[in-house]
Amino acid sequence: MIKEVEMYCRNLLHTTRCKTLPFHNLTHTEEVVLHVNHICNAMDVDQKDKELVITAAWFHDTGFSKTYKGHEEESKNIAIQFLSELGTEEEVIKNICVCIEATKIPQTPTTTLAEILCDADIFHISTPHFYYRKILLRREWEVYCNMSMTDKEWHELNLDFLKNIHFKSTYGKEILEKGKQENIKKVQQILAYYDRE
Template identity: 60%
Template structure:
């Protein structure tokens, strides 16, 4: 029941706030992260309670964009805490949700397995073909909301640096997702050869 309440609340928030104007960090991205969490929990045999906790953290992890762009994770934690307290969820559970959200700050810094799962779910797209579409959306978002404009060459270099320096945290991420990441690194390097 709590997962459904969280999903409804976050869907409403992400649809009826500035988040709906974000090309990347919007409801679509959040739903993708929720699906990635479910997938990772299944393949990693995560128990039901921890899976629910992670699904809740995934739903809330970018809600802070409704308040601020920079430092949105802190706002996401406040939004999650406030909502979960109203639902009479115990503080220990809420703290764990907030730890997971906190770990998604760039550069990611998970301190336990649950946070590692959310971090890998959040950045899952760099391991598959979605990467090239998602990075176009992120570029558009940075232009609109951060006044960040760079040439195509600089953008490709920035993305190459990002995926080269990013490391998946879970065993599944290291063993499986890293292979897709390596393929994307190769593709971006090929793109850069044209410059």
């Protein structure tokens, strides 16, 4: 199932308006899948559950092909339709949708697998890669959400986001949280520069 899902989602993310999104594009989804795999291995998740959450990862942003706001609902609909055609068990589809729904900000996972997808989706905030990714997100919001702000306002928004979003899985809390705290310090240092002006 995974191979068929990957091919379908790659095609969808590569041929629809998703390909024009600076942040929520195929590259982001590939990274989330990679991070899901990494977290599952670290947490010793069994193969069946791992495949379930990897499937959810491939689908989690496909809804951007239809809408920007509330894309999670569309992502679930796309997953339901495709997986039903594959003959996937209803319970599996339901659990995949639970994972996708949980990635909506503020994240509200209700299962361990949903926690893993949530953490994989924001994995970048625990790495130095965060600074590159947030430039892409800022551009995306300017173009698709008509959100324009000063550099200082952008850094303040990022600081607020970092302080208020929390890793959910045991791996996220024990490992990823450290990197997030480092990024909080860096953003605070950037903002201190503005305060000296």
